Amino acid sequence: MGEDDKKTFPPKFTMMRNTRRLNRGEVASEFLEQWFAQAWRAHGPKALPPYIGHHDSYFKIELATGEKTNWDVLVARAKAGLAS
Numbered sequence: 001m002g003e004d005d006k007k008t009f010p011p012k013f014t015m016m017r018n019t020r021r022l023n024r025g026e027v028a029s030e031f032l033e034q035w036f037a038q039a040w041r042a043h044g045p046k047a048l049p050p051y052i053g054h055h056d057s058y059f060k061i062e063l064a065t066g067e068k069t070n071w072d073v074l075v076a077r078a079k080a081g082l083a084s
Contacts, residue, residue: 029054037066049077 033052040050040063051074053060062069 026054033061034066037061037063040064041066 036052044050044063046064050063051060051069052063059068059070060074061067
């Protein structure tokens, strides 16, 4: 593991044996999404329908609930007027 990995992951995690098999960027992105969703639920505006996710991903995290959703659901909500 390089120096950047040590900044991204907790020391206990980087000492685990099979960390080289992980897609570290993907894991870090998922950690960030979950952290951001928790912070949004605690402090974010409730009137907005916010989502977060990697720009290339079909899946998103709904910040209000922390649940995973996908583009088909988001488009259907937007068409129904529920996402505005």
